[in-house]
Amino acid sequence: MIKRKKKRCLGCNTDQFLYGHQLCNRCYSKKKREEKKLKPPKKKAPLKKVSDKQKEKNEEYKAVRLEFLLEKDHCEVAGEGCLAPYPIINPTEVLTVHHKAGRSGTFLTDKRYFLACCIVCHRKIEEFPKWAKDNGYSIPRLNNN
Numbered sequence: 001m002i003k004r005k006k007k008r009c010l011g012c013n014t015d016q017f018l019y020g021h022q023l024c025n026r027c028y029s030k031k032k033r034e035e036k037k038l039k040p041p042k043k044k045a046p047l048k049k050v051s052d053k054q055k056e057k058n059e060e061y062k063a064v065r066l067e068f069l070l071e072k073d074h075c076e077v078a079g080e081g082c083l084a085p086y087p088i089i090n091p092t093e094v095l096t097v098h099h100k101a102g103r104s105g106t107f108l109t110d111k112r113y114f115l116a117c118c119i120v121c122h123r124k125i126e127e128f129p130k131w132a133k134d135n136g137y138s139i140p141r142l143n144n145n
Contacts (some may be wrong), residue, residue, distance in 0.1 A: 078120035
């Protein structure tokens with residue numbers, strides 16, 4: 001077996017086993033730490049919260065949603081505790097859009113699956129899915145349900 005020879009370290013000027021740049025382990029580690037301190041940390045670009053494609057879909061949805069709500073003047077569910085069972089002046093302040101088939105894919109902007117309802121009725125639809133399906137306020141997205 002070949003034995004490794006000690007050589008003179010350029011950092012501390014002692015006979016040591018050399019590693020990188022003709023420095024011993026201690027001097028080499030010290031040099032690396034100093035180099036790290038001098039380098040500014042790399043700034044990573046922040047991740048986008050919403051992709052460009054989804055931004056376009058959301059803009060289209062906003063326009064379709066506003067148009068839909070302006071056509072309606074009362075809550076279409078009108079359940080117990082409803083905030084807008086009768087016609088109201090400004091539906092965009094009181095009514096929300098419930099997506100009967102969810103918001104995925106083309107269902108996001110398809111008015112056939114929209115339902116204008118107040119926040120109380122919307123919460124009831126979300127909390128009681130069986131009741132909502134029985135009354136036609138929610139429909140399954142998949143054919144096998």
